[in-house]
Amino acid sequence: MLSIENLSAGYNGKKVLHDISLKVPQGSVIALIGPNGSGKTTLIRAISGILNPESGKMFYNDQDLTKISIQERSKLIAVVPQVRNLPPAFSVYEVVALGRTPYLNWFGITSGPDHEIVNQCMAQVDLLEMADRNIAELSGGEQQRVMLARALAQQTPVLVMDEPTSHLDLQYQVSFLKSVHRLAHPSQEEIQQGNEPRAALVAIHDLNLLANFADQVALMVEGRLVKLGSPAEVLQPEILSGVYHLPLTTLQDPKTGHFAVLPR
Known part of the structure; x- marks a missing residue:
């Protein structure tokens, strides 16, 4: 915890x-x-x-x-920051593999299990087909998925x-x-x-x-x-309206229990 x-x-x-x-x-x-x-x-x-x-x-x-x-x-602790600092010359695979850095030996060499973990994490966020692409070629959304995969690779x-x-x-x-x-x-x-x-x-x-x-x-x-x-306890109109300085209302799906927060 x-x-x-x-x-x-x-x-x-x-x-x-x-x-x-x-x-x-x-x-x-x-x-x-x-x-x-x-x-x-x-x-x-x-x-x-x-x-x-x-x-x-x-x-x-x-x-x-x-x-x-x-x-x-x-x-x-693995962190996905708001600001992306990605090495422009790296491939998608190489960036995700950086998540394994805390576990590498003094020579910084990845092993078979490391490669398997990296591939699993890329698959989890639908990046396998982009593994060999240069990170600088990707859109902002695609780069964000790379950051997510890198965090998952830290396990x-x-x-x-x-x-x-x-x-x-x-x-x-x-x-x-x-x-x-x-x-x-x-x-x-x-x-x-x-x-x-x-x-x-x-x-x-x-x-x-x-x-x-x-x-x-x-x-x-x-x-x-x-x-x-x-x-359900926090997403209350009287709480959110005061915090966000906007009149808000909430709707709850009777089947799923999920909430929708909407401006009045």
Whole structure:
């Protein structure tokens, strides 16, 4: 389980996060929502190790994330950032294979099992046919799928994602979020094959999509976690209208229980 305790962080002396406490258990997907500037990306940067917190603690089970190396943290947490930094001369396969970096020996040589894992992750986001293409030739949406595959190739117990579906067509948004849900909720057969339930924290803007895959929703406003609960508990018109400064209403599908958030 990923545990965040009383975390505060910021930039150049200006505090952005204020005493954030959040637990992301194995076998769950938590959607992180909030207006622009609410601190979602800053929280993800702190979890990933890019930003050092001013105070507070972060743990994976009993391991203090602030006291282990970046390499060891990369075996526990895979991050899909909002900004893509992709080496332009690399092929799709080579970029996805970077996800195996924490496990390589001193010579940086990938093995047979590494190649198999990379191919499986590319297949999961429909990239196998693009494996040999140069990353610079791809569209923004295709490059985002490469980033997703690279994170999956790390095979970490925790996935942290900052707007992972922002450049994807709707079919790939739904397909990927279903994949994230399946990683957190593997079938009994998948568990027997060694696929343990993962913990996933996903920052997302689309309030309608999150209701289809998230177990819980964490709502951030001005650097504070103001509400945590099920989609039904958080996606309430009186809560969202005040946060987003827009009159909103919600509709619920009586068959699936999924919510749609609409402007009035």
